[in-house]
Amino acid sequence: MSGEHDEAGFRFSWRGSHYAGMPVDDLWLAINKAPDGTWCLDAYFIGRTTLTGGAPRAAAFAQWLLACPPEGRYEKEFVLVDSEPQSGSRRLTDGARLTVEILLGREEAGGPEYLQVVLSGEIRTYAFAVCAPLECQHVLRAELEAAAARLLASRA
Secondary structure, eight states: OBOOOOTTEEEEEEEEOSSTTSOOEEEEEEEEEOTTSOEEEEETTTEEEEOTTHHHHHHHHHHHHHSOOOSSSEEEEEEEEEEEEOOSOSSSOTTOEEEEEEEEEESSTTSOEEEEEEEEEEETTEEEEOOSOOBOSOBOHHHHHHHHHHHHHHTO
16 A cells, blocks of 8 residues: 555555455545645545545544554544535436445554445435445555645645
8 A cells, every 4th residue: 555645635545456356456545635625535436526524524534544543453433424415426326425434443463554445325215335345455554644644734
């Protein structure tokens, strides 16, 4: 995984597969500010969509990432998007309600940390959840903290 970034945000990318046995692709999770000042979330399964809550929500996510992790096994979650209606995504029907949860954890004491993106929602009256194994490669704490710090700095 890498903490690639641009001037106005944060991006984590890794190589992985959407489903077991499927080809390996470039996957990503990004939060950045568009030229018009709108804050956006971009992820491999959903494409680019508006991040409701803008800069304050982006800052809360960055601060959550920067929190010192416990020493042992743990898993914590951050709800980045909470059942919010979507529009403008190439991959989501307009009006779809999307929830994006980010899980950060460690499977064993002293082991590496991982980051997982969990997507769910509702299209019309049909609920959906992406049930693929969406774990990225292990997170390097220094890269995670550097990306979170860049996100905090870019929200001004």
